[in-house]
Amino acid sequence: MGTKQNEIDLIRAALSPHGIFLRGIVHFDGDGPEMAAGMQANSVLLLGNVGGSIWPAFSRWRAGQARDIADPLDIWSAETIRPVAERLGGCAYFPSEKPWQPFQQWAMRAEGLKASPLGVLIHPEYGLWHGYRGAIGFAGTVGEPSTPFVRHPCDDCSGKPCLTACPVDAVHAAVFDVPACRAHIHAPAVGAGCIISGCIARNACPVGARYRHPAEQLRFHMAALG
Ligand code: B12
Numbered sequence: 313m314g315t316k317q318n319e320i321d322l323i324r325a326a327l328s329p330h331g332i333f334l335r336g337i338v339h340f341d342g343d344g345p346e347m348a349a350g351m352q353a354n355s356v357l358l359l360g361n362v363g364g365s366i367w368p369a370f371s372r373w374r375a376g377q378a379r380d381i382a383d384p385l386d387i388w389s390a391e392t393i394r395p396v397a398e399r400l401g402g403c404a405y406f407p408s409e410k411p412w413q414p415f416q417q418w419a420m421r422a423e424g425l426k427a428s429p430l431g432v433l434i435h436p437e438y439g440l441w442h443g444y445r446g447a448i449g450f451a452g453t454v455g456e457p458s459t460p461f462v463r464h465p466c467d468d469c470s471g472k473p474c475l476t477a478c479p480v481d482a483v484h485a486a487v488f489d490v491p492a493c494r495a496h497i498h499a500p501a502v503g504a505g506c507i508i509s510g511c512i513a514r515n516a517c518p519v520g521a522r523y524r525h526p527a528e529q530l531r532f533h534m535a536a537l538g
Pocket residue numbers: 406407408412413414415416417418430431432433434440442443444445488490493511514533534537538
């Protein structure tokens with residue numbers, strides 16, 4: 313197995329100043345995502361944020377853009393990650409780009425994470441306060457697959473406060489009720505709590521509380537929920 317440590321070091325050095333970190337590596341055996349040239353990727357390097365790590369760099373970039381540009385975080389992510397992928401001969405993937413790539417499945421394989429009742433994958437340290445900004449696929453074998461975590465924080469969470477915090481009972485152990493959540497946050501006045509301070513159920517989770525997104529970032533993500 314050829315470890316191309318050079319690529320990994322380059323990716324880390326280029327992206328960590330923007331608050332984007334290598335979150336894990338997945339190796340495939342003929343079932344990887346398609347690359348631009350019609351080939352399949354054999355390795356995918358998953359890139360993401362931890363807590364509010366991207367917020368300073370993204371905010372600086374945004375200050376230089378027109379105030380009303382659509383999907384600024386997606387544009388910033390592509391402008392930041394794509395040149396790194398191209399420099400290394402890789403193919404960049406983005407979570408909001410269609411067709412949607414299975415970012416959460418990759419994260420489950422790379423880090424051993426499992427879904428919380430909110431649908432968001434929960435991390436033993438960062439809790440619900442992390443996400444994925446992109447991934448880079450390579451035709452060859454890059455790095456070693458990550459060693460997955462084994463502990464799922466929801467298993468030993470006493471009281472499970474996320475299940476009772478939502479004002480419209482959208483969060484259940486088995487399924488997250490997306491239509492109920494959407495209807496509530498778009499209802500004038502009543503939904504303002506979630507829009508201003510972030511999802512109440514997500515805020516109620518005790519895991520990784522110190523990684524909670526800054527208030528401005530919380531509002532940004534909630535406003536982007538269409
Ligand atoms: C569509 C979508 C939504 C839809 C959900 C509609 C639905 N029921 O599918 C809406 C707009 C409601 C949504 C909301 C949110 N989302 Co969303 N979403 C996506 C997106 C773009 C596609 C999901 C998908 O269908 N993938 C395609 C299949 C093939 O991928 P998959 O991995 O095999 O499928 C998994 C998901 O579908 C997941 N799933 C199923 N139902 C739901 C419902 C929700 C709410 C979520 C989050 C996941 C989820 O389970 C599948 C098995 O793992 C992904 C990015 C991506 N490319 O995956 C982000 C993604 C899943 N979302 C994410 C996040 C963070 C959120 C929000 C918290 C945003 C916010 N406000 O901050 C909210 C959660 C709601 C809340 N109360 O705060 C993150 C999750 C990160 C993590 N830690 O797991 C992702 C990965 C984007 C990212 N950039 O990191 N989301």
